Amino acid sequence: MLMAHDETSKNPVNVFATSAGHLLVALAGSAGAAAIAAAGASFAATVLGMTTKAAAYGWDDANSLWKRLLADATGQLQVAGYTAATTSNRDEEIDPVDQHDLYEKPLDDSSLGDATVYSDAIDMAHAKNLTIQIIDTPGGAGTNTYTVEISNQDDATAAGSCTYRDITLMLTDDANSHNANYTTHAFLAIPEGLRGKYVRIKRVRSADGGAADGASTIYTRKGP
Numbered sequence: 001m002l003m004a005h006d007e008t009s010k011n012p013v014n015v016f017a018t019s020a021g022h023l024l025v026a027l028a029g030s031a032g033a034a035a036i037a038a039a040g041a042s043f044a045a046t047v048l049g050m051t052t053k054a055a056a057y058g059w060d061d062a063n064s065l066w067k068r069l070l071a072d073a074t075g076q077l078q079v080a081g082y083t084a085a086t087t088s089n090r091d092e093e094i095d096p097v098d099q100h101d102l103y104e105k106p107l108d109d110s111s112l113g114d115a116t117v118y119s120d121a122i123d124m125a126h127a128k129n130l131t132i133q134i135i136d137t138p139g140g141a142g143t144n145t146y147t148v149e150i151s152n153q154d155d156a157t158a159a160g161s162c163t164y165r166d167i168t169l170m171l172t173d174d175a176n177s178h179n180a181n182y183t184t185h186a187f188l189a190i191p192e193g194l195r196g197k198y199v200r201i202k203r204v205r206s207a208d209g210g211a212a213d214g215a216s217t218i219y220t221r222k223g224p
Contacts, residue, residue, distance in 0.1 A: 101223040112214035119201040121159035127222040132188040139213035146182045150196035
């Protein structure tokens, strides 16, 4: 049952729903209301004794108060999430994942000899911001050189097989500078407005001398 009132007379209005899902509306104390009460849930009429400018209210359990129900220009009731443009109800996700900061560790290895290695690709769908932290262990004689690459390729090609471009110079580091590559610890931020489907980190180890004693770990965080 809904509680309602007539906007013109401010009199209460009884609103009942039948088992068939019809709404029965009548001024309290009127003949229509008496007919509704007598007929009960088996009443077949869709609306009985409808008053002009009737305003209906639904009970809000969480806040213990009545809230006005909305109707469109034709008098049709609109529920929360209704979209007039498509005459349909909109589904919304509560606290959606794409509004979270997401942490990843796309590269973490040790015992490195001379080689070129690419991190796991970071999928930037729905993300606008990305920071990258490089923790570098060069080892005895070797050098690890890091660059950052991006790809817009989103045609069902595997992320590792996409075509990438080097964007390292476009990034800002923790010294507020821009470099073509990094050979030690670094914290990098992709500038606002630089969008792509995938980002990955490229590491080239050289001059190891056979010791294979390098290591590196990369942490990333992306967000809206």
